[in-house]
Amino acid sequence: MRENLLSAVQRQAMPVLPVTGTGLRVSRKGRVLLDVDDIEIAGQGTTVIVGPNGAGKSLLLNLLAGLRQPDRGKVRWNGTPPSRSRYCRFGMVLQHAVLLRRSVRANVEYALRAVGHSRTEARRRAETSLDEAGMERLAHASARVLSGGERQRLALVRALATHPDLLFLDEPTSSLDPASVLAIETMVQDASVKGMRAVMVAHDLAQAKRVADEIILMHHGRIVERAATDNFFQRPQSETAEAFIAGRLLI
Numbered sequence: 570m571r572e573n574l575l576s577a578v579q580r581q582a583m584p585v586l587p588v589t590g591t592g593l594r595v596s597r598k599g600r601v602l603l604d605v606d607d608i609e610i611a612g613q614g615t616t617v618i619v620g621p622n623g624a625g626k627s628l629l630l631n632l633l634a635g636l637r638q639p640d641r642g643k644v645r646w647n648g649t650p651p652s653r654s655r656y657c658r659f660g661m662v663l664q665h666a667v668l669l670r671r672s673v674r675a676n677v678e679y680a681l682r683a684v685g686h687s688r689t690e691a692r693r694r695a696e697t698s699l700d701e702a703g704m705e706r707l708a709h710a711s712a713r714v715l716s717g718g719e720r721q722r723l724a725l726v727r728a729l730a731t732h733p734d735l736l737f738l739d740e741p742t743s744s745l746d747p748a749s750v751l752a753i754e755t756m757v758q759d760a761s762v763k764g765m766r767a768v769m770v771a772h773d774l775a776q777a778k779r780v781a782d783e784i785i786l787m788h789h790g791r792i793v794e795r796a797a798t799d800n801f802f803q804r805p806q807s808e809t810a811e812a813f814i815a816g817r818l819l820i
């Protein structure tokens with residue numbers, strides 16, 4: 570069903586799921602920044618990666634997204650190495666959105682053109698996506714004048730408009746007001762219900778509880794615990810997880 574929503578270019582590119590990482594290791598100046606033996610992102614739902622500052626959350630996200638190379642180990646998308654030709658099948662939303670200095674609608678159109686939609690189709694889909702997100706009134710505004718919350722919502726609309734298999738989000742709601750946070754969470758949850766896989770780095774444990782189907786806890790570059798959200802919060806399996814939930818885990 571989702572496949573029908575993709576452009577011909579996207580359909581020709583192999584799906585990216587499952588995304589796997591094996592023996593991933595990143596070090597700098599003798600310090601191990603990341604050491605993850607095995608990780609698989611498959612199926613449906615939303616995974617939230619939590620952990621103290623410097624735990625390696627963003628690093629892991631970037632490796633899985635093919636944006637950084639590990640010193641050792643392999644990342645595979647559906648069994649094959651990450652390739653530019655499949656960027657059209659996933660989306661990325663960062664803490665500070667990088668937007669084009671054009672109108673709001675043009676930003677969404679640009680993303681749709683980039684994955685192979687015609688000019689007319691890109692415009693039609695951009696308008697529909699902005700309508701669905703309640704942002705139609707901003708369609709012709711310059712992206713430069715948007716508030717922080719509006720910028721993040723636009724970045725998410727832009728990513729979701731292309732119907733990615735997998736969406737990576739790196740702290741997309743830090744520094745937003747509660748209404749903007751809710752708007753972003755709702756958009757991610759709606760897309761997830763429609764079959765999109767999401768992996769999000771978050772600091773706010775209340776947010777993790779609201780949006781995550783499962784939690785990955787990282788500490789010192791390692792995955793300490795991975796569990797369904799209820800289990801993670803109600804029955805943490807390690808002292809590290811207990812300390813983290815209680816706000817006692819330091820870097």
Ligand SMILES: Nc1ncnc2c1ncn2[C@@H]1O[C@H](COP(=O)(O)OP(=O)(O)OP(=O)(O)O)[C@@H](O)[C@H]1O
Pocket residue numbers: 597602620621622623624625626627628629
């Ligand atoms: N290019 C790099 N060179 C040296 N150190 C790096 C590099 N990239 C990341 N690091 C270090 O790797 C560690 C993990 O970084 P990462 O950004 O993944 O942490 P994080 O868990 O996302 O932290 P935060 O919650 O503070 O955003 C940090 O100590 C960081 O300083």
